[in-house]
Amino acid sequence: MGITVKTRKILWGRSGNRCAICKQELVLEKDPFNKTLNLGEECHIISGQPNGPRHETLSNFNYDSTENLMLLCCNHHTTIDEQIEKFSKPELIKIKLEHEKWVSSNLDSEFDQIKKELSKEESILSFIVGKHDKEMNIESSKQILHSAKSIEIAFDEVEKIKNQIIEFVQKVNEQAPQYNVITRDNNQKIVDVIFKINTMLVQFYQAYGNSASDSYLLFAIVDGLFDQNGHAVPFYEPKNRELVRLNFSHNDRGDFGWKNQEGKKEFYTSSEITEKWLENFFNRILK
DSSP states (O other), X not given: OOOOHHHHHHHHXXXXXXXXXXXXXXXXXXXXXXXOEEOEEEEESSOSSTTSTTOOOOTTOOTXXXXXXXXXXXXXXXXXXXXXTTSOHHHHHHHHHHHHHHHHHHSOTHHHHHHHOOOHHHHHHHHHHHHHHHHHHHHHHHHHHTSTHHHHHHHHHHHHHHHHHHHHHHHHHHHSGGXXXXXXEOTTSSEEEEETTEEEEEEEEOOSSSOOTTOEEEEEEEESOBOTTSOBOTTSOOEEEEXXXXXXXXXXXXXXXXXXXXXXXXXXXXXXXXXXXXXHHHHHHHO
């Protein structure tokens, strides 16, 4: 989407027209040719480009938000992007916050006014553009949801869930090895997690047809075990303790994820629903 006018004004206001590192003024009154000079550059802390400095792939993250931007002179912009080990994400966040605190404490309220007040016209325009973008995103997601493309997106989300669970269990086993938590592929494209004669089932049921609009995700916690084919293990007859089915859907921003089938308004990204059920599973067993 790019940096909005509102975001740009807030950033410049919070930064006080100064480079966050060297504190140099960035908009100078005149040069020898009687023109205003702008030495400021809006710099990303986390790059949204795969090959960019400090890139991270983050779901539902606005790379052009004020939280991910800092104001620098052109020299220091080049420096932080060339020296990414020295200027890591935590270091840049620290520099940004300290600079904004310095601005608030030391400079006039002129730039605070910029960040607090937008003209009426700009406020109305920002409102209209925001509504437009939201409606267009939703309409686009609706069309995708009922197209063949949705199957690919759903499978990508399922793969994220599977990888997140496997990576988490690996960390558990590295740091608490005596627990010996097991992950195992199941017949429904994701994994089972087995711990202390308990199982968390994570399954994806693909709808018939060329779209994923009626496909759903299942999370369940059971006391008991299953074999590799999904059959109950004798002497450990499974008893269901908690279960949820979530339709593949989108939220009011057009982001894809999962909605509770029971008519609840809850919407989860793949990461959010996975974290929620990992917490449910281990809390139930260990508390």
